[in-house]
Amino acid sequence: MTSEYAIETVQLGKTYYSRFRGRKIPAVSNLSLRVPVGVKFGLLGPNGAGKTTFVKLLLSAVHPTSGTASLFGRNSEEPEARRPVGYLPENHRFPTYLTGNGMLDFYSALSGLAWNERRRRVPELLELVGLRDWGDVRIKKYSKGMLQRLGLAQALIHRPKLLILDEPTDGVDPVGRRHIRDILDRLTGTGVTVFINSHLLGEVEAFCEYAAIVDKGKLVLEGKISSLTAGRGYRITVSSLPEQVLTNLRKAGAVVVPSSNGLQIQAATCEQSNEFIDIIRSAGGLIESLEASSSSLEDVFIRATQTGKAA
């Protein structure tokens, strides 16, 4: 079965119920997303936005309460749908009684790699992630960064067509991060779809071509990163404003961010900036500066998660 989408979810939802009261807790709500084959895609969202639940739904570790998830056109609940997938979970716990070699051999066997191929691929992957000399050492001796690289080797060993990485550089020092990024950069042009779930905006912006932002389990923004950040905005700087004025600004769609000079009020359009200026001036507020600016992914993220609107 072939599909132009590596990942496709339709109205995907997951609701948990509290144990005793039976209260509904929606983790993911009607989330429809398409990730084309061969792209680098970043999933962004604040803590508790439902990103990890979404990834677990894709891998069928969590069963959906509504909607469907497909991997390369196949329902993700079918084990065969997960054969072309390499996955690095967040907060992974690899069996500490295994050596690096043993761990890669075990998980690649589960991925369906034949014994003779495993024998060849295990040293290759250890070499790739810079752990060639550590293959015979038990995992419990590995540092956090080494574990993360070993996890990446595990995800890559069976030559997946889709790589799902959940916070791949979380807790890794800058050198380790660089190493992981270098490994991922080598996948460029190989046709492998990379899906990164991260809260590190800079990394997603630097590495991914597409991004989606989820908040409170809902998709609030999706598109090419270059398009998302292309829109020009306006930044109004004020020293301070009464709380009531800030509330009025937020109601009007402003994103208010504290800065070293006071407060920055971000507006997406020229009309919006004029509306915000009227609100500030009518309340007697003093505008210190007004400047046009292009949005960074961080601006887009803050705007999307604070207002639920696109930039």
Place this chain on the structure above:
Amino acid sequence: MTSELHRSPLGVFLALISDTVQEARARWLFWGLFGLSTLLILIFLFVLKIDLIQGAISIMGIATTTQALNVHAFVMKSYSFISMFLYVWGTLLAIFASSGLIPSVLEPGRIALLLSKPVARPVLILGRYIGNVLIVGLNHVYLVGAIWIIIGLKTHMWEPRFLLAIPNCLFIFAVLLCVVTFIGVVSESAALSVMVTVALIVVSAILAQRQFMMKALSSEWSRDLWRALYWIVPKFYDLATVMMQTIIFDRNLDWMTPLWTSAAFGIFILSGALYIFAKRDF
């Protein structure tokens, strides 16, 4: 060839079994199980090395009439001791040692990665289960086989009935492991798995006293309830009795009834564990 292997469940099963064995090796409890078996074997070697006829027999406290009879009585007593030791203590120790092997695989961060593989969920648990049975089976073969060979070499009595202890002890362990697996999947607690399984053994032994209880219970409904419960739970006590009677006295007792009722219980419980595991969110 490669593509066939890619879709063969055998490689996956072998990997899961091998992983279980490796984890068991890393746990000291399993070394304790094999260490205890080794200690028993060494004790037997020592006893037989002292003096088979005069020394060992007097140690075992067997009344003597003729030498041939003494040797036979000694061998039978040894078989009886080892079989029951393995059946009761071996099973309890094996349950204790196995109880952590299911919850450990359900730890967050470990289960998510396992579930991301193209493996059906029941296979993950079945691989663990079979690996566990295999380890305990190896221990049983090691202990019973070594004692059988030692006694055989010393006394030239090769009584194959003693070897029935291996499948019988392994069978009851396999049935009880279904309970360990079920509780492990539901609660992710090794301690609770042991508690429930040991409680089941005790209840099973009590329920097996039905001849006495049928007379002791006053109402028909309580007798029916007792009988119903007796048929439901695994026959830990009955299988021990049948095994001892067969090994020591070569009596042809009814193996099949306790066997199939216990097997049915195990299959039902294990199926429940697999079903719950397949439906759970991790």
